[in-house]
Amino acid sequence: MQACHTSDLHTHSRASDGTLTPAELVQRAHQQGVQTLALTDHDTLAGLAEARQQAQSLGVHLLTGVEMSCVWQGIGIHIVALLPNQQDLGKLNAHLIPQEAARQQRAQQIAERLARTLAPKPEREALTAQIWQQAQEYAQGTSLGRPHFAQVLCDLGYVTNQRQAFKKYLGSGKVGDVKTNWPSLAEATQGLRAAGTITVLAHPMRYRLTQRKRSHLLQAFQAAGGQGLEIVSGRQEASQTQQLVKEARALGLKMSWGSDFHKPTPWQDVGRFSPLPASITAEESILHWLH
Incomplete structure (x- = not known):
């Protein structure tokens, strides 16, 4: 309700x-x-x-x-x-400020991990760059997050929708679920x-x-x-x-x-x-x- x-x-x-x-x-x-x-x-x-x-x-x-x-x-x-x-x-x-830096580093790792999973070794560098560029375009200068990468995976044809992107690549425990060096709860x-x-x-x-x-x-x-x-x-x-x-x-x-x-x-x-x-x-x- x-x-x-x-x-x-x-x-x-x-x-x-x-x-x-x-x-x-x-x-x-x-x-x-x-x-x-x-x-x-x-x-x-x-x-x-x-x-x-x-x-x-x-x-x-x-x-x-x-x-x-x-x-x-x-x-x-x-x-x-x-x-x-x-x-x-x-x-x-x-x-x-440190949170934004951590998010940026995490986003770069997500792009790299997705490329390693989706492409053979000779094509990984190019795919990493493509995923990164398209995700940034969706973010439009704001903080990059997994939903941006989900949309890129849809555009590139690896999944048919964002829900599938999270289920296969970005959800908890999946290859794109990158753990960030966040501060402790107390900090x-x-x-x-x-x-x-x-x-x-x-x-x-x-x-x-x-x-x-x-x-x-x-x-x-x-x-x-x-x-x-x-x-x-x-x-x-x-x-x-x-x-x-x-x-x-x-x-x-x-x-x-x-x-x-x-x-x-x-x-x-x-x-x-x-x-x-x-x-x-x-x-x-x-x-x-x-x-």
């Missing part, structure tokens, strides 16, 4: 791995009735200026945000960081806090952890200074939402939510995600800190 929400605190634009430009994303959010929107592209603030200009023209309250990659016990974890004001943008940008959380942001552990159910291990993750996040938990991310079972509400309350974590929007689909759109429990109080909401 999906519900229409007036706030969406987790979205992506073409500045990272979304399909809409930042301006198009804000326009769509406005059309969907979203009044408070956080642009949280992966490890970059590149789309912020364009999104802010559009938001001001439409009367949408735009929050500065980012989704930062990190590692905990060998598992890739994402932190959504939300900035209540603009005075610390410089600190946040500086904190993200990322503490750095984001120092930059003035409010830190939220993103989509905790998607890490496929046991309840016990997820509990350890949340405790580690809180111990590092983490402040919030994403209790709804896109479409999920009501039982999962209730469990996350319980876990957030047990640790005193503020509650956040969002669509994790990347592209318009029938099952996941900006401002369209599973219902929030009516029992959440204003003081428990992350919005209480952001307004």
